[in-house]
Amino acid sequence: DAEITQSPRHKITETGRQVTLACHQTWNHNNMFWYRQDLGHGLRLIHYSYGVQDTNKGEVSDGYSVSRSNTEDLPLTLESAASSQTSVYFCASAAGGTGELFFGEGSRLTVL
Amino acid sequence: GQNIDQPTEMTATEGAIVQINCTYQTSGFNGLFWYQQHAGEAPTFLSYNVLDGLEEKGRFSSFLSRSKGYSYLLLKELQMKDSASYLCAVKRVDSSYKLIFGSGTRLLVRP
Numbered sequence: 001d002a003e004i005t006q007s008p009r010h011k012i013t014e015t016g017r018q019v020t021l022a023c024h025q026t027w028n029h030n031n032m033f034w035y036r037q038d039l040g041h042g043l044r045l046i047h048y049s050y051g052v053q054d055t056n057k058g059e060v061s062d063g064y065s066v067s068r069s070n071t072e073d074l075p076l077t078l079e080s081a082a083s084s085q086t087s088v089y090f091c092a093s094a095a096g097g098t099g100e101l102f103f104g105e106g107s108r109l110t111v112l
Numbered sequence: 113g114q115n116i117d118q119p120t121e122m123t124a125t126e127g128a129i130v131q132i133n134c135t136y137q138t139s140g141f142n143g144l145f146w147y148q149q150h151a152g153e154a155p156t157f158l159s160y161n162v163l164d165g166l167e168e169k170g171r172f173s174s175f176l177s178r179s180k181g182y183s184y185l186l187l188k189e190l191q192m193k194d195s196a197s198y199l200c201a202v203k204r205v206d207s208s209y210k211l212i213f214g215s216g217t218r219l220l221v222r223p
Contacts, residue, residue: 031209042199042215043155050209058210090154098143098162099209103154 002027006091006104014112019078021107023091031094032074033101034058034066036087043090049074081111116214118200123220124190132185132217134200142205146174146185149197149216158185158198187219195221 004025013019025032030051035043045058047066055066063085065077078085088108092101115137124130136144143162147155161167161176161183173186187194197218201211 033210035213040215043201043213045210045212048210094209096209098160099203099211100145100157100160101147101155101209101211103156105154 004093004102004104006107008107010108012110013081015081015083017081019081021076021089023074023104024072025093027093028071029093029095033092034076035090037090038087083111086111116200116202118214118217121218126190126192126221126223128190129188130190132198134183134214136181136202138202138204140205141178143203144176144183145201147199149199155199190221192221195219
């Protein structure tokens with residue numbers, strides 16, 4: 001079955017470290033997204049991509065970057081982790097049509 | 113800009129009916145999604161409305177009024193497993209597949 005997987009599922013890091021969260025989907029979807037979820041804020045869009053070599057900033061992109069070198073993967077990088085980036089991160093992908101999102105299981109990141 | 117409002121928490125009794133409301137203010141509205149999210153898990157798709165009216169899918173129904181900027185999710189014959197957060201998300205005509213989410217409504221179903 002097609003799926004979308006994230007790794008690591010849990011990570012603890014220190015302020016100032018670079019962190020990369022991986023997202024891999026086998027749906028062959030062109031559209032991929034990274035959201036963060038915090039209490040009281042719901043899901044907020046960080047970055048998204050509509051295809052290989054395409055990346056776009058979402059509403060909370062400061063301090064994050066993504067790259068899209070193939071259809072399957074959209075890694076999210078925190079260049080210099082800050083405590084404010086402690087959150088649960090969800091990767092999602094969407095086919096065409098309605099644009100229904102399929103979510104990964106989430107990555108819980110703690111920045112100390 | 114855009115604004116999506118949902119109640120923060122609701123409580124209901126097993127076997128009852130509950131209605132979760134979502135109001136939105138956005139230009140270029142092009143559809144509304146409802147997702148269910150159990151604690152510690154990923155959101156999963158429940159429904160999608162783009163035209164006015166009611167969409168029924170088993171115990172769950174979703175309603176949309178574009179003129180009022182209003183949607184609701186109706187859950188019938190509540191079960192304990194329906195305890196979860198319910199997320200409303202809006203799609204805009206100029207943003208392709210990018211969804212904007214409300215803060216979610218946490219539903220507690222009691223015996």
